[in-house]
Amino acid sequence: MAKIVVVTSGKGGVGKTTTSAAFGTGLAQRGQKTVIIDFDVGLRNLDLIMGCERRVVYDFVNVINGEARLSQALIKDKQLDNLFILPASQTRDKDALTPEGVKKILDELQNEFDYIICDSPAGIERGAHLAMYYADSALIVTNPEVSSVRDSDRILGLLSSKTKRAEEGLPPPKEHLVITRYSPRRVENGEMISVETVQEILGIPLLGVIPESLAVLRASNSGVPVIMDNQSDAGLAYSDLVDRFLGQTVPHRFLDVVKKGSFLRRLFGGGKTTTREITLT
Amino acid sequence: MSTLLAFIKKRLNRPNTAQMAKERLQIIVAHERLNRGDRKDGGNLQELQQKLIDMVAEFLGVDKAQVNVELQRDKNRSVLELNVTMPDRV
Numbered sequence A: 001m002a003k004i005v006v007v008t009s010g011k012g013g014v015g016k017t018t019t020s021a022a023f024g025t026g027l028a029q030r031g032q033k034t035v036i037i038d039f040d041v042g043l044r045n046l047d048l049i050m051g052c053e054r055r056v057v058y059d060f061v062n063v064i065n066g067e068a069r070l071s072q073a074l075i076k077d078k079q080l081d082n083l084f085i086l087p088a089s090q091t092r093d094k095d096a097l098t099p100e101g102v103k104k105i106l107d108e109l110q111n112e113f114d115y116i117i118c119d120s121p122a123g124i125e126r127g128a129h130l131a132m133y134y135a136d137s138a139l140i141v142t143n144p145e146v147s148s149v150r151d152s153d154r155i156l157g158l159l160s161s162k163t164k165r166a167e168e169g170l171p172p173p174k175e176h177l178v179i180t181r182y183s184p185r186r187v188e189n190g191e192m193i194s195v196e197t198v199q200e201i202l203g204i205p206l207l208g209v210i211p212e213s214l215a216v217l218r219a220s221n222s223g224v225p226v227i228m229d230n231q232s233d234a235g236l237a238y239s240d241l242v243d244r245f246l247g248q249t250v251p252h253r254f255l256d257v258v259k260k261g262s263f264l265r266r267l268f269g270g271g272k273t274t275t276r277e278i279t280l281t
Numbered sequence B: 001m002s003t004l005l006a007f008i009k010k011r012l013n014r015p016n017t018a019q020m021a022k023e024r025l026q027i028i029v030a031h032e033r034l035n036r037g038d039r040k041d042g043g044n045l046q047e048l049q050q051k052l053i054d055m056v057a058e059f060l061g062v063d064k065a066q067v068n069v070e071l072q073r074d075k076n077r078s079v080l081e082l083n084v085t086m087p088d089r090v
């Protein structure tokens, strides 16, 4: 039985799709057979981030409507044999996703895969609800910024009341905090709230901190998930995150301002950057 | 030179907006959790109201219907108001 992980946030544009692509790819790199599903009906984007946009023939809604078989809609990753993408539909019909339809597809995928990653759309409407409904765990993607933190807290509320697990009286999906677009320099200048603050306010365990990084734009330009760029800070931060998710203890890096003299180190990637333990409260 | 000095001075006096963000978030998130009542750690407003009513009624020896608990809030503060109608002593 596959584990279902939703990548969600409430607020738009915080890095859900970037994280879904990196996380799913990282799991596959570590031998887990993984499928990433784009739940953003009408605003398909995961295909671009994964670099498979030209191979989309059928989509999620086609399969739900019986217009294509699941095996016809799944796109195999360019590089990894055990990684697949299920693209979102470009239909304008927001009701195209139904709870029964989603369940049917997840049931079918569960026998085949180790992990099913659900890339949620922004908001708290139907698409976001369905993306989280069947989840076993959740990555809460949050930017260190007031509206994003507040929306993440709302999502935590939904996870503990509006998911299948919650409705069945089980503990809600396991929550993991992922802070993205983090800028240690701006935190040091008092312009950005710190990791510790975000964590204190949301009160859930921290899985990873992804720095604000040019590598993310480079990755999306070229259609290769940023985790493949193991010379970059963001790529390494995502790799650490995946290792932690799979149970390893890995210290957090890129939380502190890189001091003078380490310019070359910064330039050539972060092998030896400062690491820090974050105590969970 | 004076512009450089002014720049440095401005920078030094710049308020710590991260601290402001933190305080505002703490308040709004606590409020919204209380209202939603969907998280154990956030507490449930209705539950809090009921517990207060039970406790006050028992302590004062009055009927529960005589105890009223309300949360009022405006921009800057929240007031948890507790009204008890005391029975006339004979």
Ligand SMILES: Nc1ncnc2c1ncn2[C@@H]1O[C@H](COP(=O)(O)OP(=O)(O)OP(=O)(O)O)[C@@H](O)[C@H]1O
Residues within 6 Å of the ligand: A009, A011, A012, A013, A014, A015, A016, A017, A018, A019, A040, A045, A120, A121, A122, A180, A181, A182, A210, A211, A212, A213, A214, A216, A217, A220, A234
């Ligand atoms: N760590 C990062 N550093 C710099 N830019 C980033 C980072 N993470 C994400 N971005 C940028 O932020 C933008 C939004 O990212 P992304 O599409 O992953 O967000 P999203 O949450 O999926 O958005 P939506 O809510 O629209 O689905 C993109 O332009 C992406 O390149």
Ligand SMILES: [Mg+2]
Residues within 6 Å of the ligand: A016, A017, A018, A040, A045, A119, A120, A121
């Ligand atoms: Mg997205």
